[in-house]
Amino acid sequence: NIDLDDSAARVLARMADGGMRDGLSLLDQCATATAGELTADRVYQCLGIAGEQTAAEMMGYIARHETKKALELFNRLYAEGKDLSAMLDELACLARDLLVLQTAPGAGLTMLSGVAEGREAAALAKQISGGELIRILSLLQQTMAGFTRSASRRVDAELCILNMCQPELSLDAQ
Numbered sequence: 001n002i003d004l005d006d007s008a009a010r011v012l013a014r015m016a017d018g019g020m021r022d023g024l025s026l027l028d029q030c031a032t033a034t035a036g037e038l039t040a041d042r043v044y045q046c047l048g049i050a051g052e053q054t055a056a057e058m059m060g061y062i063a064r065h066e067t068k069k070a071l072e073l074f075n076r077l078y079a080e081g082k083d084l085s086a087m088l089d090e091l092a093c094l095a096r097d098l099l100v101l102q103t104a105p106g107a108g109l110t111m112l113s114g115v116a117e118g119r120e121a122a123a124l125a126k127q128i129s130g131g132e133l134i135r136i137l138s139l140l141q142q143t144m145a146g147f148t149r150s151a152s153r154r155v156d157a158e159l160c161i162l163n164m165c166q167p168e169l170s171l172d173a174q
Helices: 006-016 020-033 040-047 052-063 067-079 084-103 107-111 118-125 130-149 153-165
Strands: none
Touching (some): 006 020, 006 040, 052 067, 052 118, 067 084, 067 153, 084 118, 084 153, 130 153
């Protein structure tokens, strides 16, 4: 008896990552915390997630190397109490989607995670090279993996954003 719209169901399915119990737990958590129809925005709010538009906005700043705007957006989301792991995970999902759009343009649409709208993702895919997307994915994965032993997840996330926006900061020979 939960009034659930399609967009909320897609968000919960993506968050559950194939785990039925995880999906049901997330659904129950959101349903008990909200009244009325459960929408994607309510799921984002309940779970402390930045959301689709924010991930696309952040990726646009990264693509254009607008470090100041990316850090300002991150700071606002952090101040609002958004989950840092979920925020970086959404960026990783979006980077993966952009890579899929570049490597499998026609068939790729059915493989997208839904972190950004199709049109928005297609526009972003044209702004970032495949090699840059792989570099971004690697940075995001390394940062998220290090969260478990991090002294300051905020600093780690900020450094990750700096490195994504300004690749010249890296001394990596690759």
